[in-house]
Amino acid sequence: MEPIIAGRDLRKAWGSTIVLEHADFTIHAGEKVALVGPNGAGKSTLFRLIAGETQLDLGDLVMKEGLRYGYLPQVPNVPPETVVRDVLSAQSPEAQRIEAELAEVEAWMAQPDAWDSTDATARMARYETLHAALGTAVSRSDVTNDPILNDLGVSEELLDQRFDSLSGGEKSKVLTARALANAKEKDVLLLDEPTNHMDVDTIETIEEFLLEIDAALLLASHDKFLLDAVAQKVLEVDHLRILEYDGNYTDYRVQRDALARAREAQRNRHLKEMKRQLAIIEEFKARKVYEQVLSRKLRVEKMQRETPEAGPTEARAFRLAFKAGGSGHGVVRLEGIAKSHGGRLLFSDVDFELGKGDKVGLVGPNGAGKTTLLEILIGQQEADAGSVHRSRSLNVGYFAQEAEELDFSRTLLEEVMSIRKPPPPEGWARGLLGRFWFRGDSVYGKVGNLSGGERARLALAKFIALEYDLLVLDEPTNHLDIESQEIVGAALKGYPGIVLVVSHNRSFLNEVCNKIAVIAHQRLAVFQGTFRDSWAAAKMAEFMAVKTKPKYRVFRVVKDWETGTSYRGGDTITLTGAETQAFLRLLRWAEAAGRVERLES
Incomplete structure (x- = not known):
């Protein structure tokens, strides 16, 4: 079977x-392919090449001729000033490709001798086919009413906002909605990190969607669960090849x-034999x-030319170990905590305790108040109701989302030296930075010029320099590749504190945690076990699920993109039990976003 996409002897450089270099790959119809490699290896470049x-x-x-893709x-x-409605109704890559081919045929038609060519009839037939x-x-380009907007929680008023005014x-x-819409009519989906900024529920929705479609898929993601569930083949960008x-x-x-292991053993045998031959040469020289x-010598020269190929590139690891403080049995306890934001209740009656051995x-959904709860727990925000108890001797370390605590105006060296008063010796700071692959003159670069992954590594470097009894981390793996995530996970798993x-x-949650706390329906519940165990447990499903035929009071407009129905402030939505999964997902998103409130029956 012919592939729908094939790369042969590809070469691409950005400047120097x-x-x-000499890269080859194929993707066949219906094939689900994961694209992997360290940050900067060239994954996004391959996507951009395929997308033109x-x-x-x-x-x-x-x-494939006429390839349809998302x-x-x-x-x-x-463009930042583009209105979201225009983003979702812009011409698809397929339409743009057809327009370009039409322009070529029209340019041919404008030539005086066009009709003298032997393929004139075929070209005109092609022209009519292209027009249709x-x-x-x-x-099909306009996806402003596609049901996928339900699944992803895209609100109606979002359509009239400028793209640059949106959150990440x-x-x-x-x-993602633009890429996934009309998937049944596409040959392949090209998805470069579709789970960025998505909550767990939305990630699982995307996973289910990708498993159900017949289209081929090229997927880059740092979510191992997603890659394991979806991929049938893996393409790795390594040593400039695929x-x-x-x-x-x-x-x-x-x-x-x-x-x-096999390549290493082969190279070691080869090297050992070369050394043996060189020793024999010296012996023959001595005997003249x-x-x-x-x-x-000729044999050694041939062996040098035939050195076995190097094995896969080793991950660029960094040394990470979190230091525990000395308080030992510290405890944090929340009792009856409630918090609202902008007139919307995030959660109430939250009882939660952290003690020795807890990870x-x-x-919870985006907007449910996870970061707010963290900040209440560590004392950066005040609760509207309830009490917070922290052991006096408890030393708390907080890792903010998107490395927000970094000062972008400082150099890397200045940033690391700022963690202690008085500042530590420069040699100590350089040593710490070196463990995270910031070496030489790079330590004089500005923090603001770092990539997302580099900022995450710098924030981790600062974080491990001090001793804490409780580590509170908000999205610590953002921008880290899978191997780096595993290093952070192993360090947290081995950390003796809370x-x-x-x-x-x-x-990541599955590897690190022994309990899972879930915020949903303005409540918090804690479940024992790993993420996989907790998420699959019946009590978790009961806690997360919409109860039997509840009613919802609407505060702000909610549009069901599947049916075109809009629910406005003051309306009541009563479930009948016949709702689609897409509509139930829409309600979960609307509740988390404060657009509707579930009424207890």
């Missing part, structure tokens, strides 16, 4: 930096590790057997 956003330097990128870039490719196809493609999560939802592995992400890691010296993951972490990364 080569990203791909940049051009190859050398090689061939062959795609594309989600990692970095939004939308363009009409269909344009009609809202931008992700809009662009390597192929069968199976999902876990299968890939097993195969990759086996390949690394020069014919044998020449023969052996708790806090999850941990409370907010994360939407399911595999």
Whole structure:
């Protein structure tokens, strides 16, 4: 079967930096493919090449004629002043491609001798076919009423806002909706980090969606659970090439590790034999057997040319260990906590306790108040009701979301030296930065010029320099690749103190936590066990699910994109039991966003 996308001997460089060299890959119809590699390896470059956003330097990128695709870039490719409605109704890549081909045919038609060519009739037939196809493609381009907007929680009034006024999560939802809409009519989806800024419920919705569609998929993600659930094949960008592995992400890691061991053993045997041959040459020289010296030299030169290929690149690890304080049995206890924001109740009657040995993951929909609860717990915000008890000797460390505590105007060296008064010696600060791959003159660079992943590493470097009894972390794995996430997870798992972490990364929560706390329906409940155990438990399902036929009071407009029905302030929504899963997801999102309030029956 012919592939729908095939790259052969690809070469691409950005300036003097080569990203791909002699790279080959294929994607077949219906194939679900994970694209992996460390940050900066060239994954986004490959997406941009396929989507036509940049051009190859050398090689061939062959795609099925008339390929229909949806594309989600990692970095939004939308002019900031664009209205969201226009983003969702803009011409699809398919329509743009057809228009470009039509323009080529029309340019041919304008030539005086066009009708003298032998393929004139075929070209005109193609022109008519393209015109018909363009009409269909344009009609499918407008996704402002697609049911996927229900699943992702895109509100109606969002459509009239400028794209640059949206939060990171809202931008992700809009662009993901644009990429996933009309998936049944597409050949392939190109998704570069579709789970960025998404909560667990939305990530699982995307996962279910990708499992159900027939279209092929090229997916880059830092969510191991998603890659394991969806992928049938893995493409790894490594050593400027693209390597192929069968199976999902876990299968890939097993195969990759086996390949690394085999290549290392092969290279060691080769090196050992070269050393043996060189020793023999020296022996023949001493005995003045020069014919044998020449023969052996030729053999060594051949061996040098035939050095076995290097194994997969080792992950760029950094050394991470969190230091525990000396208070030992510190406790934090919340009793009857309630908090509202902007006139909307986030949660009430929250009772929650953290003690020795607890490693708790806090999850819930975006907007449910997870960060607010963390800040109440550590004393950065006041609760509207209830009390907070913290042991006097408890030393709390707080890792803010998106490394917000960093001063972008400082150099890296200044930022690390600011953690202690008086400042530590420069040599100590350089040593700490070096553990996180900030070396040489890079320590004099500005914090504001770092990438998201580099800022996360710098924030972690500062965080481990002090001793804490309780670690409170808000999305500590944002912008980190999977190998770096695993390093953070292992360090937290081995930390002897108390941990409370907010994360939407399911595999990370599963590796670190022994309890899961969930905010939903303005309440908080705690469940024992790993994330996988807790999320699957019947009591968790009961807590998260919409109760039997409840009613909802509407405060702000909620539109059901599936039916086109709008519910406005003052309306009441009564469930009948016949609602679709998409509508129930819409209600969960609307409740978390304060648009509706569930009425107890």
